[in-house]
Amino acid sequence: GAGVSQSPRYKVAKRGQDVALRCDPISGHVSLFWYQQALGQGPEFLTYFQNEAQLDKSGLPSDRFFAERPEGSVSTLKIQRTQQEDSAVYLCASSLGTAADTQYFGPGTRLTVL
Amino acid sequence: AQSVTQLGSHVSVSEGALVLLRCNYSSSVPPYLFWYVQYPNQGLQLLLKYTSAATLVKGINGFEAEFKKSETSFHLTKPSAHMSDAAEYFCAVSVSGSARQLTFGSGTQLTVLP
Numbered sequence: 740g741a742g743v744s745q746s747p748r749y750k751v752a753k754r755g756q757d758v759a760l761r762c763d764p765i766s767g768h769v770s771l772f773w774y775q776q777a778l779g780q781g782p783e784f785l786t787y788f789q790n791e792a793q794l795d796k797s798g799l800p801s802d803r804f805f806a807e808r809p810e811g812s813v814s815t816l817k818i819q820r821t822q823q824e825d826s827a828v829y830l831c832a833s834s835l836g837t838a839a840d841t842q843y844f845g846p847g848t849r850l851t852v853l
Numbered sequence: 854a855q856s857v858t859q860l861g862s863h864v865s866v867s868e869g870a871l872v873l874l875r876c877n878y879s880s881s882v883p884p885y886l887f888w889y890v891q892y893p894n895q896g897l898q899l900l901l902k903y904t905s906a907a908t909l910v911k912g913i914n915g916f917e918a919e920f921k922k923s924e925t926s927f928h929l930t931k932p933s934a935h936m937s938d939a940a941e942y943f944c945a946v947s948v949s950g951s952a953r954q955l956t957f958g959s960g961t962q963l964t965v966l967p
Contacts, residue, residue, distance in 0.1 A: 781957030832897075832955075839885045839904040841887075842955060843899075844889075
């Protein structure tokens with residue numbers, strides 16, 4: 740079956756612009772996660788949804804970051820007024836729902852802020 | 854809170870030699886442990902996971918890992934390296950409860966020499 744897909748794969752933004760990153764999880768997966776991966780680092784947690792409910796947003800670095808999953812399927816990560824330090828790969832993952840379940844990752848969106 | 858330490862940001866082995874990638878974790882509750890592999894410009898792919906069943910876990914592509922509670926370790930091994938194993942490897946931990954996210958180590962870049 741289809742895996743997790745993300746779009747766009749690459750995004751270049753000028754400092755101060757708003758961007759929206761999309762994630763299509765595996766069908767039927769209850770949990771959806773967003774991670775940020777800086778160059779040469781491991782992914783770091785941003786936020787977590789169970790169905791449409793955002794249960795944890797403790798990893799969002801500032802109030803410029805906003806995520807939603809209105810119908811419990813597709814999710815969008817929005818970054819307002821982008822800054823150079825936002826440049827990173829943004830990874831989306833989905834799973835069946837428990838902490839022991841495998842998280843399946845998408846290919847990521849590479850954001851470059853100029 | 855849980856954490857992961859991967860010793861050695863870069864490991865080089867000769868083709869056919871043993872691969873050993875080290876991972877130590879810290880967790881106040883029983884952990885779930887994962888190894889993921891990341892190829893350039895791709896998302897993360899699960900190699901194997903420990904979820905409190907057998908302590909020796911076998912994964913894809915000939916990799917295995919052993920959970921050692923007394924040493925708080927979950928090292929990844931493969932008896933004979935192939936050129937195709939060259940990639941970045943991440944160890945990650947999660948715990949049961951409301952926080953379902955993965956906490957990753959900083960990664961180990963594996964180079965396989967001909």
